[in-house]
Amino acid sequence: MSLLLGRDVFGDEKNKGNVLSKQEAEDLLNDWVKNERLKLHMKQVAHLMKSWAQEKENLSDADVWQWQLAGLLHDADWDLWPETHCKKIIEELEKRNVDPEVIHAIASHGHLHFGVMPQTKMDKMLYAFDELSGLIHAYSLMRPNGYEAMDIKGVKKRLKEKSFAANVSREDINDACERAGIGLDELIAFIIAHQPNVA
Numbered sequence: 710m711s712l713l714l715g716r717d718v719f720g721d722e723k724n725k726g727n728v729l730s731k732q733e734a735e736d737l738l739n740d741w742v743k744n745e746r747l748k749l750h751m752k753q754v755a756h757l758m759k760s761w762a763q764e765k766e767n768l769s770d771a772d773v774w775q776w777q778l779a780g781l782l783h784d785a786d787w788d789l790w791p792e793t794h795c796k797k798i799i800e801e802l803e804k805r806n807v808d809p810e811v812i813h814a815i816a817s818h819g820h821l822h823f824g825v826m827p828q829t830k831m832d833k834m835l836y837a838f839d840e841l842s843g844l845i846h847a848y849s850l851m852r853p854n855g856y857e858a859m860d861i862k863g864v865k866k867r868l869k870e871k872s873f874a875a876n877v878s879r880e881d882i883n884d885a886c887e888r889a890g891i892g893l894d895e896l897i898a899f900i901i902a903h904q905p906n907v908a
């Protein structure tokens with residue numbers, strides 16, 4: 710099964726600045742995603758994107774919401790349409806005239822699967838947070854006190870254990886850090902600091 714998208718232009722430049730409202734995004738999420746674990750994953754990635762855009766990039770509220778929106782919807786079609794994962798949500802956002810940069814970030818969140826290279830900082834951070842956020846969440850679930858006192862060393866140990874959260878691609882994580890120009894330690898520390906706030 711190939712998830713390759715076969716194109717690298719998404720959306721329409723004339724839709725720059727167009728986004729879904731918080732309510733519209735939430736409705737889409739609730740309509741399309743019934744799996745609560747997946748929904749939590751998307752909310753976690755959205756929160757990380759929002760926090761990074763605010764704290765590290767100092768973006769305006771409008772731009773911060775674009776980052777958050779990309780995180781919130783990046784896996785929206787995975788639950789109901791796994792065979793056309795990514796394609797389906799991209800087409801939906803194109804139909805709704807969403808900003809092309811938001812759509813491009815979603816299209817490039819796994820270039821090894823979808824064949825679209827991350828280019829902007831938003832693209833790269835979505836790609837970087839996606840897999841690592843999942844692994845750190847899985848790690849929190851096996852610790853008696855969840856995220857409390859979790860450290861970088863412990864996360865790195867789990868990364869080295871191939872059998873732990875085996876579906877999390879280590880290849881993607883290393884590639885994403887390199888592309889984003891961020892050290893693995895910095896990324897892990899950021900996720901440990903921000904992810905516990907998501908319920």
Ligand SMILES: [Fe+2]
Nearest residue numbers: 750783784839
């Ligand atoms: Fe994801």
